Amino acid sequence: MNHKHTISVLVNNQPGVLQRVSGLFGRRGFNIESISVGEAEEQGLSRMVIVTTGDAKTLEQVSKQLYKLIDVIKVIDLSSNPMVARELALIKVNADPSLRPEIFGLVETFRASVVDISPSSLIIQVVGDAIKIEAMAELLKPYGIRELSRTGVTAMVRGIVK
Structure with missing residues (x-):
């Protein structure tokens, strides 16, 4: 069953990272309902908060694919916790x-x-x-x-x- 997921992605603040992350979603046929990006608590890092829809298997696949991108440091499914x-x-x-x-x-x-x-x-x-x-x-x-x-x-x- 499809659910809305809110994912936090901690990345190196480098040119092209946003394009690579959003491109990954597009190539895999995942829709991004919302994305916000800004500097994180640590200098040189940015945090992306992405809202997408899918089942648990889809979310797991997205997470694994994100970790394959060189500038991705951490991926957290925020919606699996009180947020x-x-x-x-x-x-x-x-x-x-x-x-x-x-x-x-x-x-x-x-x-x-x-x-x-x-x-x-x-x-x-x-x-x-x-x-x-x-x-x-x-x-x-x-x-x-x-x-x-x-x-x-x-x-x-x-x-x-x-």
Whole structure:
């Protein structure tokens, strides 16, 4: 049975590593639903957090293939442990001044924030899991979403990993 998996891949921070990792997924027919990359806690390393879908056998195959790439140091299936996962979205909506109090009410309810105000629009920042972001976007649709940008998931296992 297919499940969503969140994988953390610790890699050397070198040109071409992202392309090699994403290419591995593509060549094997695995879809990447989300990928975020940034510097890790140790200088010279980056952490990729990849969300993909597949069964346990598929995940094991992906992990083995990742370890064959020279710049991959560690692969962890975060979703097999209790984890904290977050995503950030910026949502630009139409916002006539008369509708702003309603929109500000939604923003407050979702513990989001307005990060830009222009004469005819607002940019709202929302941080949370995918369900929260999708719910916020759905409630903002009636106002007219002009643009939506999401970071992709970043995650960590809760507590101390051995």
